[in-house]
Amino acid sequence: MEGGGNQDRVCAWIALRQAPGVGPLTCKRLVEHFGSPENVFCADESRLLQVEGMGAKSARAVLQGGNRQQAQQEIARCQKRGYEIIAADHARYPWRLARISDPPPYLYAFGRPLDPEPAIAVVGTRNPTRYGFSMARRLSADLADMGLTIVSGMARGIDTAAHQGALGAGGSTVAVLGSGLSVIYPPENRKLYFDISRQGTIVSERPVDDPPNSYNFPARNRIISGMCLGTVVVEAAKKSGSLITARLAAEQNREVFAVPGNINSYKSSGAHNLLKQGAKLVERAQDVIEEIAPLLLSVKNSEGANFRHPENQIQAPDLTAEQARVYHALDPYPAHIDELARELSMDAGALLSVLLNLELKGMVTQMPGKYYCIRGVET
Numbered sequence: 001m002e003g004g005g006n007q008d009r010v011c012a013w014i015a016l017r018q019a020p021g022v023g024p025l026t027c028k029r030l031v032e033h034f035g036s037p038e039n040v041f042c043a044d045e046s047r048l049l050q051v052e053g054m055g056a057k058s059a060r061a062v063l064q065g066g067n068r069q070q071a072q073q074e075i076a077r078c079q080k081r082g083y084e085i086i087a088a089d090h091a092r093y094p095w096r097l098a099r100i101s102d103p104p105p106y107l108y109a110f111g112r113p114l115d116p117e118p119a120i121a122v123v124g125t126r127n128p129t130r131y132g133f134s135m136a137r138r139l140s141a142d143l144a145d146m147g148l149t150i151v152s153g154m155a156r157g158i159d160t161a162a163h164q165g166a167l168g169a170g171g172s173t174v175a176v177l178g179s180g181l182s183v184i185y186p187p188e189n190r191k192l193y194f195d196i197s198r199q200g201t202i203v204s205e206r207p208v209d210d211p212p213n214s215y216n217f218p219a220r221n222r223i224i225s226g227m228c229l230g231t232v233v234v235e236a237a238k239k240s241g242s243l244i245t246a247r248l249a250a251e252q253n254r255e256v257f258a259v260p261g262n263i264n265s266y267k268s269s270g271a272h273n274l275l276k277q278g279a280k281l282v283e284r285a286q287d288v289i290e291e292i293a294p295l296l297l298s299v300k301n302s303e304g305a306n307f308r309h310p311e312n313q314i315q316a317p318d319l320t321a322e323q324a325r326v327y328h329a330l331d332p333y334p335a336h337i338d339e340l341a342r343e344l345s346m347d348a349g350a351l352l353s354v355l356l357n358l359e360l361k362g363m364v365t366q367m368p369g370k371y372y373c374i375r376g377v378e379t
Contacts, residue, residue: 007075010106012037013087014071017105021058024205025102028088029053030062036089037105041065077208083181084109097226100252104205104223110181111197116174116227118296119149120288121249122165123224123242124158124234125267132235132267135259136161137168139232142285144171149200151176151227153220154193156186158234158242163196173200176224178217180210221245222252229292230255232282236270243270246279255291257282319361326354327363327374334371 016037017027033051034040040048040062048059078085086093087106094116097103107114122140124132140150140162150166152159154175166173175196179185181204184193196202205223206216221244225231231249233256236242246256258279261268275281280291289296319327329344337355341348355372358364366372 009036009038009089010075010085010087011068011071012041013106014074014085015065015068016040016062018067018070019058019061021055021061023053023102024104026051026053026058027105028101028103031088031105074207078108081182081208082110083208084114086114094227096228097223100222100226102222103226107203107205107223108181108208109201109203111201112172112199114174114201114203116149116151116172116201118147118292119151119174119228120292121151121224121228121231121245122158122162122234123152123221123231123236123245124271125236125240125242126155126157126159127267128157128161128235129261129265129267132158132259132261133161136234137165139234139259139282139285139288140165140173141169141171143288144169144173146285146289147171149174151224153178153217153224154185154189154196154202156189160189160192161234163192163200167195167199170199174227175200175202176220176227177202177204177206177212178220179212180204180206180208182208183211185212217241218244222248225249225254226252228254229295230257230288232257232259232288233271233274233279234259235261235265235267236274237266238269238273240270243274246274255280257288257291259283323354323358326351327358330364330372330374334367334373337370337372340372 016022016030029051030040031037034043045059045063048054048062075085085106086109088098088103092114093107094114120143122136124136136158144150144166149172150162151174152162154163154177163173163175173196181202184190193202218241221241225245225248231246231254233242233246249256256274256279258271258274259282260275261271280287282288326344329340337348337351341351344351355364359366364372364374
C-alpha cells in the first residue's frame with residue numbers, strides 16, 4: 001500500500017491512534033518518546049506511564065496491541081476505494097502540519113498526491129452575502145493564480161467559494177473534511193468533491209466511513225490552519241466556526257487575515273473583531289502576499305515551490321528598463337498618474353509616454369480621470 005510506508009507500519013499508526021485514551025497529542029508524545037509506533041507497542045507498562053497523558057487504562061490497551069484487526073480492516077477499505085493513508089513519518093506528510101502541538105498521526109487522502117506548499121486557508125460563514133461569496137472566490141482565484149494552494153473545509157458558503165475560485169483559476173486546492181472520505185458533506189457539494197479530487201486533494205483524519213458529527217469540525221479546523229502560512233476570514237459572525245480556525249492559526253504562530261465587510265451586517269462582525277485584535281486587513285490578494293513574502297521566499301529556496309509573484313506573471317522580454325520599472329510599480333487597482341509620478345520620481349509627461357507604450361502592448365489599462373492599472377484584473 002502506498003502512503004505512510006509499508007502496510008504493517010501504517011497498521012501500527014492506526015492501531016495506536018485508535019487505542020482508548022490515545023488522542024493525537026498523546027500519540028505524538030508516545031512516538032516521540034519511543035521513536036516509532038512499533039516501538040510503543042514493545043514498551044512495558046512502567047515505561048508507557050512515563051509519557052505525559054498516559055493513564056493505566058490507555059497503557060493496558062496499548063499493551064494488548066491496540067485493535068490491529070480494526071486497523072487492518074480500515075486499510076482494506078482504503079485500498080478498495082482508492083484512498084491513501086499518509087502517516088506522520090511519511091515524506092509527503094505536510095511538514096507545517098507536523099509542527100503543530102497535536103497533528104493528526106495520519107491523514108486519509110483522495111485525489112492528486114498531497115503537496116499543499118505553499119498554502120493559504122480561506123474560510124468563512126456558511127451563509128455569506130453575495131459580496132462575501134464573490135470576495136472569497138476572487139481572492140482565492142488570485143492567490144491560486146500566483147501559485148498558492150487554497151485550503152478550506154468544503155462547507156457551504158465561503159468554503160465552497162474558495163475551492164471554486166482556486167479550481168476556476170486552474171490552481172490547486174485542498175479540502176479538509178469533518179467526516180470520513182466516503183461521506184460527502186454537505187451532499188450538494190458532491191460535484192465539487194470530485195472536481196477537487198481531480199485538481200487537488202481531499203483529506204481527513206476521520207475513519208473513512210465516519211459521519212459528519214458536529215464535534216469533528218473544531219478538530220478539523222486545526223488541520224486547515226496547520227497546513228497553511230496563514231488563514232483568511234472573509235465573512236464570519238461573532239460565534240462562527242471560522243473564528244476557531246483563526247484562533248488556532250494564531251496559536252500555531254501563523255498569520256491571520258480578515259476581509260472587511262458591511263459594518264451593519266452581523267455576518268461581518270466576527271471578521272471586524274479580528275481586525276480590532278490585530279488581524280491583517282485584506283482587500284486583495286497582494287495584501288496577503290506582501291505579509292507572507294518572507295515566508296514564501298524561504299519556502300521557494302528550501303522547497304522549490306512554484307510561487308509566482310504578480311510582477312512575474314506577464315512575460316515581457318521586450319520592455320525597456322524604464323517600462324519595466326513603471327509596470328512593476330502598477331497594481332491591479334487603479335492609481336492616479338500623479339501618485340505614480342511621485343512614487344517613481346518621474347516627470348508626468350515622461351511617465352505618460354511610458355504608460356501609453358505599456359497600454360499599446362496590452363499590459364496596462366487607463367481608467368477615467370488618468371487612473372492606470374494592470375490590465376486583465378477586475379476592479
